[in-house]
Amino acid sequence: MGIWEMSGNYGGEQEVFRRNKLLLKCIQVGLFCTNCYLVMNEDTSEGLIIDPGADPIKICYAIDDMGMIPVAILLTHGHFDHIMAVNELKRKYDIRVFILDAEKKLLSDPVLNSSNGLIKQPYTTSADVFLEDNDSVVLAGLTIKVIATPGHTVGGACYHLSKQKILFSGDTLFYESIGRSDLPTGDSDLLIKSVRTRLAVLPEDTFVLPGHGVTTSIGHEKRCNSYMRSNKYNE
Numbered sequence: 001m002g003i004w005e006m007s008g009n010y011g012g013e014q015e016v017f018r019r020n021k022l023l024l025k026c027i028q029v030g031l032f033c034t035n036c037y038l039v040m041n042e043d044t045s046e047g048l049i050i051d052p053g054a055d056p057i058k059i060c061y062a063i064d065d066m067g068m069i070p071v072a073i074l075l076t077h078g079h080f081d082h083i084m085a086v087n088e089l090k091r092k093y094d095i096r097v098f099i100l101d102a103e104k105k106l107l108s109d110p111v112l113n114s115s116n117g118l119i120k121q122p123y124t125t126s127a128d129v130f131l132e133d134n135d136s137v138v139l140a141g142l143t144i145k146v147i148a149t150p151g152h153t154v155g156g157a158c159y160h161l162s163k164q165k166i167l168f169s170g171d172t173l174f175y176e177s178i179g180r181s182d183l184p185t186g187d188s189d190l191l192i193k194s195v196r197t198r199l200a201v202l203p204e205d206t207f208v209l210p211g212h213g214v215t216t217s218i219g220h221e222k223r224c225n226s227y228m229r230s231n232k233y234n235e
């Protein structure tokens with residue numbers, strides 16, 4: 001990752017990455033240490049909030065610290081640990097929430113989003129824009145391609161900024177691993193297929209920012225992640 005100028009606490013509460021006038025901050029939120037990402041276009045100070053899973057006050061402090069003007073919330077999927085600050089942030093900033101259309105039902109169903117089953121705190125929220133596979137959206141001056149990666153959940157997605165060579169992989173792809181598939185709407189075969197057919201084909205120098213844990217790259221995962229190397233779904 002030598003091309004990145006990095007600062008902050010490595011492996012700690014916050015990490016900051018800067019590239020080509022893009023400022024990225026990762027904040028770990030909630031009991032499950034979800035990576036909430038703040039992505040700011042330094043030309044305009046506009047930016048995105050990705051997966052605000054908890055701790056809205058902490059997220060707001062980080063936004064203020066960056067001087068970021070939030071313009072949208074992007075959700076990689078609807079699990080409770082990625083959405084539980086959405087209502088507060090929507091109220092504070094009056095911005096739209098984006099999610100894959102196939103994931104819509106998780107937002108309104110505490111059983112499907114596992115807030116009922118895993119933490120006994122039923123939570124619901126809603127989105128404003130429902131995306132489809134291969135959509136491209138321009139937000140904060142950044143072009144974001146939607147890659148549907150079902151398997152962790154039915155409507156899970158990764159967000160690809162091809163110009164900046166960045167992938168927000170949610171709980172689909174982790175450092176040398178992949179997400180679980182035993183929660184409602186999960187499907188292990190589909191998850192491996194998504195990783196193998198939709199993510200392994202990206203450029204190897206794509207910087208991968210997952211929903212939990214440390215960053216990686218497509219190249220590293222192709223070499224070291226047995227799920228991605230699997231030939232089971234070669235076409």
Ligand SMILES: [Fe+2]
Pocket residue numbers: 077079152171179
């Ligand atoms: Fe998840």
